[in-house]
Amino acid sequence: MNRSNVYLLDLPNEILFNILKKLQNADVLYSLLGINNDRLDSIARNAMFSNILNFISNVQNTIINDFQLNRFCDYILPEISHNVKYLIVESTSIERILLATHYPNLIHLKIFNFQCDYSLQYFTDDSSLRQIFKQQIKKLDLVNKDSEVGL
Amino acid sequence: MATTAEASNTTTGNTETATGKMIKIQSNDGQIFEVDQGVVEQSSTIKTLSDLMDVGDVPIPLPNVKASILGPIVDFCNHHKNDQKPEPIDEDDDDDPNKDIYEPKRSDDICEWDLNFIKQFTVPEGTLFDIIMAANYLGIKTLLAVGCKTIANMVRGKSSTEVREMFNISYDPPGEGINAPNAIEGQAGTVPTTQDANATGPSPQPDPMNQ
Numbered sequence: 001m002n003r004s005n006v007y008l009l010d011l012p013n014e015i016l017f018n019i020l021k022k023l024q025n026a027d028v029l030y031s032l033l034g035i036n037n038d039r040l041d042s043i044a045r046n047a048m049f050s051n052i053l054n055f056i057s058n059v060q061n062t063i064i065n066d067f068q069l070n071r072f073c074d075y076i077l078p079e080i081s082h083n084v085k086y087l088i089v090e091s092t093s094i095e096r097i098l099l100a101t102h103y104p105n106l107i108h109l110k111i112f113n114f115q116c117d118y119s120l121q122y123f124t125d126d127s128s129l130r131q132i133f134k135q136q137i138k139k140l141d142l143v144n145k146d147s148e149v150g151l
Numbered sequence: 152m153a154t155t156a157e158a159s160n161t162t163t164g165n166t167e168t169a170t171g172k173m174i175k176i177q178s179n180d181g182q183i184f185e186v187d188q189g190v191v192e193q194s195s196t197i198k199t200l201s202d203l204m205d206v207g208d209v210p211i212p213l214p215n216v217k218a219s220i221l222g223p224i225v226d227f228c229n230h231h232k233n234d235q236k237p238e239p240i241d242e243d244d245d246d247d248p249n250k251d252i253y254e255p256k257r258s259d260d261i262c263e264w265d266l267n268f269i270k271q272f273t274v275p276e277g278t279l280f281d282i283i284m285a286a287n288y289l290g291i292k293t294l295l296a297v298g299c300k301t302i303a304n305m306v307r308g309k310s311s312t313e314v315r316e317m318f319n320i321s322y323d324p325p326g327e328g329i330n331a332p333n334a335i336e337g338q339a340g341t342v343p344t345t346q347d348a349n350a351t352g353p354s355p356q357p358d359p360m361n362q
Binding site: 003004005006007008009010011014015018019020022023027030031032033034035036037038039040041042071 | 257258274276277278280281283284287295299300302303306307308309310311313314315318319320321322323324325
């Protein structure tokens with residue numbers, strides 16, 4: 001096969017979007033935000049990649065690791081929080097993610113591995129997440145091992 | 152796959168076979184490939200050109216594709232010409248309202264034959280991008296999907312530093328250098344897309360998704 005002087009950024013935006021739409025939005029943000037390339041950074045900041053953020057892998061049924069979670073909470077989420085409308089999170093990381101920054105347009109929340117005896121604390125009047133649940137969230141989905149409940 | 156090295160020496164016209172009419176297509180470096188209707192149907196570009204040109208003796212020119220890429224593409228289409236069109240996928244949790252049946256939001260479902268096929272094209276040689284752009288130009292959605300999924304699989308899980316190294320992406324941060332507010336007028340948007348001084352890639356293009 002002959003060598004070609006063609007690189008990733010020689011692809012038109014239409015194809016770059018085609019590639020990135022095959023990734024979960026969280027993967028796009030993790031890999032491209034902060035890449036220090038104006039064009040890719042601009043693409044990653046497109047609202048389509050941050051309206052819905054799923055921190056649970058649909059394919060491998062895994063959650064992000066601590067290193068990745070730190071990167072999201074310390075840098076990525078504050079950069080794109082204004083776009084976020086729907087968050088899908090694991091119950092053990094919900095507080096860290098929701099308190100990482102302000103989400104002015106967040107209205108839908110889905111919590112995986114919800115356990116009544118542990119997770120109910122987030123819905124009490126003393127909870128640090130009280131304001132978000134009372135004033136912002138219009139749709140709440142709770143998923144435990146056996147069933148899914150929508151509120 | 153039938154090929155002829157010298158287009159100028161071609162004296163026979165397009166031929167009929169038991170499987171239907173054969174059509175000749177020509178790469179930008181002069182190589183001619185003979186393909187049947189099953190291949191033509193997979194490329195919206197070739198199909199449109201063959202309908203418009205009413206081809207007889209003249210091969211359909213494909214000025215954007217060289218022979219080293221067109222040949223494998225013909226192999227791909229020959230392999231897939233009896234495939235059924237994929238069923239639309241209904242995903243309740245799909246967060247992309249603009250999906251179509253060729254582009255579900257996942258990249259782990261490339262079949263074994265396609266995986267082996269795409270391995271001949273690599274990032275360091277630039278040929279992986281060649282095949283993607285050729286598939287886009289020729290309107291072969293299945294091949295375009297395979298190429299894009301391959302890139303997506305390479306990106307998944309990688310930090311931005313790793314992605315920059317893997318794809319040799321130039322250091323070109325927003326708001327600095329050529330992108331600074333006080334950058335010299337007329338030079339904005341012309342920064343090379345790679346660190347390779349010999350690279351001949353085009354300038355960054357306007358974003359059609361945000362116009």
